[in-house]
Amino acid sequence: MTADQVITVHGDAELIARAGHLFAGTQREFVCAARDLDTWSQPDARQAISRRMRGADTSGITVDKLVSPAALADEAARSHLREVATRGARVRISSAPLPHETIIIDRRVMILAGRGAPGMREFTVTTSPVLVDGVYSLFRAAWETATDLAAYLRGDVPHLDAGSRAVLRALGAGYTDESAARQLGLSLRTYRRRVAELMATLEADSRFQAGLRAGELGLTG
Amino acid sequence: MTADQVITVHGDAELIARAGHLFAGTQREFVCAARDLDTWSQPDARQAISRRMRGADTSGITVDKLVSPAALADEAARSHLREVATRGARVRISSAPLPHETIIIDRRVMILAGRGAPGMREFTVTTSPVLVDGVYSLFRAAWETATDLAAYLRGDVPHLDAGSRAVLRALGAGYTDESAARQLGLSLRTYRRRVAELMATLEADSRFQAGLRAGELGLTG
DNA sequence: AACGCGATGGCAGCAAGCTGCCATCGCCCA
DNA sequence: TGGGCGATGGCAGCTTGCTGCCATCGCGTT
Numbered sequence: 001m002t003a004d005q006v007i008t009v010h011g012d013a014e015l016i017a018r019a020g021h022l023f024a025g026t027q028r029e030f031v032c033a034a035r036d037l038d039t040w041s042q043p044d045a046r047q048a049i050s051r052r053m054r055g056a057d058t059s060g061i062t063v064d065k066l067v068s069p070a071a072l073a074d075e076a077a078r079s080h081l082r083e084v085a086t087r088g089a090r091v092r093i094s095s096a097p098l099p100h101e102t103i104i105i106d107r108r109v110m111i112l113a114g115r116g117a118p119g120m121r122e123f124t125v126t127t128s129p130v131l132v133d134g135v136y137s138l139f140r141a142a143w144e145t146a147t148d149l150a151a152y153l154r155g156d157v158p159h160l161d162a163g164s165r166a167v168l169r170a171l172g173a174g175y176t177d178e179s180a181a182r183q184l185g186l187s188l189r190t191y192r193r194r195v196a197e198l199m200a201t202l203e204a205d206s207r208f209q210a211g212l213r214a215g216e217l218g219l220t221g
Numbered sequence: 222m223t224a225d226q227v228i229t230v231h232g233d234a235e236l237i238a239r240a241g242h243l244f245a246g247t248q249r250e251f252v253c254a255a256r257d258l259d260t261w262s263q264p265d266a267r268q269a270i271s272r273r274m275r276g277a278d279t280s281g282i283t284v285d286k287l288v289s290p291a292a293l294a295d296e297a298a299r300s301h302l303r304e305v306a307t308r309g310a311r312v313r314i315s316s317a318p319l320p321h322e323t324i325i326i327d328r329r330v331m332i333l334a335g336r337g338a339p340g341m342r343e344f345t346v347t348t349s350p351v352l353v354d355g356v357y358s359l360f361r362a363a364w365e366t367a368t369d370l371a372a373y374l375r376g377d378v379p380h381l382d383a384g385s386r387a388v389l390r391a392l393g394a395g396y397t398d399e400s401a402a403r404q405l406g407l408s409l410r411t412y413r414r415r416v417a418e419l420m421a422t423l424e425a426d427s428r429f430q431a432g433l434r435a436g437e438l439g440l441t442g
Numbered sequence: 443a444a445c446g447c448g449a450t451g452g453c454a455g456c457a458a459g460c461t462g463c464c465a466t467c468g469c470c471c472a
Numbered sequence: 473t474g475g476g477c478g479a480t481g482g483c484a485g486c487t488t489g490c491t492g493c494c495a496t497c498g499c500g501t502t
Binding site: 033112113124126129131134135139145146176213 | 254316317318319322323333334336343347351352356358359360361363367392393394426429430432436
């Protein structure tokens with residue numbers, strides 16, 4: 001039995017001071033899962049990282065960012081995500097609650113954030129291969145099933161009104177148009193109009209494709 | 222800056238000896254993500270755990286097991302999963318590669334397995350709240366988007382032959398039956414027969430529902 | 443050769459889905 | 473009051489999808 005160490009630091013400033021060099025030393029891969037963008041919206045923390053990254057050769061580095069829909073709530077966060085996406089990062093949205101912040105660099109170092117006020121969070125820095133590999137696999141499992149940012153924005157999921165959701169539920173339940181319309185108190189004509197609108201929204205050419213898209217976008221409940 | 226410890230043990234025997242009491246001490250929740258069932262298929266390890274769990278009140282404990290499809294490969298593993306499922310555990314299948322083994326008990330203790338021969342793996346035991354909470358969130362994110370075991374077995378995903386997959390692709394591409402049949406070199410009649418078979422397999426009443434199911438079961442590529 | 447069997451495909455008829463056209467209704471605004 | 477407008481629903485005609493029935497074909501068995 002042996003004992004590895006997990007370093008715990010308090011606050012962004014100490015993290016930058018003690019682990020900043022790890023960010024700059026990224027060789028191949030930088031992955032990150034976070035429920036919000038609080039850490040990076042702290043101006044001084046972001047600038048400190050940016051300064052360190054400047055000059056580094058970032059061309060061969062893949063950047064994967066997994067965030068929850070909450071990160072799209074305000075316009076500042078949206079534009080930040082769009083910006084990193086245009087700089088080559090892959091951004092995906094997970095409907096499930098994510099950690100406050102999990103960062104894995106080159107599959108060697110792992111940084112996790114605990115809860116706490118922005119700027120004063122507790123972070124742990126770990127290099128144990130077993131720990132890092134295990135968490136990395138979990139990250140990938142969550143990543144694989146998440147929705148791409150572009151698809152998420154294209155689908156504009158949250159803009160589905162209650163009616164469309166009801167139609168979606170009826171379709172998903174496998175009803176015929178006739179019984180679905182009856183259940184929703186609509187005429188057959190109107191119900192089908194709704195279905196047609198929904199399919200247009202989902203950019204689907206067939207009902208099968210619409211079902212597929214609806215599933216992809218996590219509209220099933 | 223403080224330093225927590227991560228305990229590393231080698232092999233199932235040492236894990237049982239040093240951390241076995243943690244399993245028996247489970248109060249509310251036992252979650253586990255694993256790419257295979259090697260650990261639990263080791264007879265002595267499983268028996269040791271079973272012995273410790275005996276007598277403990279397991280009624281109020283929720284058990285969540287997330288495994289990859291590989292865990293359904295051989296019949297022994299399948300029946301083991303069915304058995305834990307009937308004992309109240311929730312079992313889900315993730316199409317993405319999972320860690321060799323990740324266990325989180327009561328959201329307080331975390332045990333991760335590294336690679337290595339069954340029986341001789343390296344395990345880490347961690348109690349750092351920041352680490353455990355972070356990994357727990359990732360687990361939940363992967364869990365949320367995984368497929369329930371029952372649905373997975375019902376769909377019998379692996380038993381889809383090449384033809385069915387081709388049909389699935391055509392449907393997903395949004396082609397009409399006519400053009401899909403032409404592309405696949407089938408008559409319209411046969412193509413529709415295939416679609417009907419597929420829908421029966423997916424237990425779908427409508428094409429929309431079939432699309433939904435296909436998406437759920439991760440058949441889209 | 444004769445047979446059985448499963449897969450295929452044509453045909454026909456029906457069910458379901460799609461959409462243009464128009465009448466109607468409720469509502470807001472002038 | 474009257475006009476405009478969007479949402480609704482009926483109708484009709486068309487397309488697409490669904491399936492039972494039967495003929496055919498290939499293949500392996502007897």
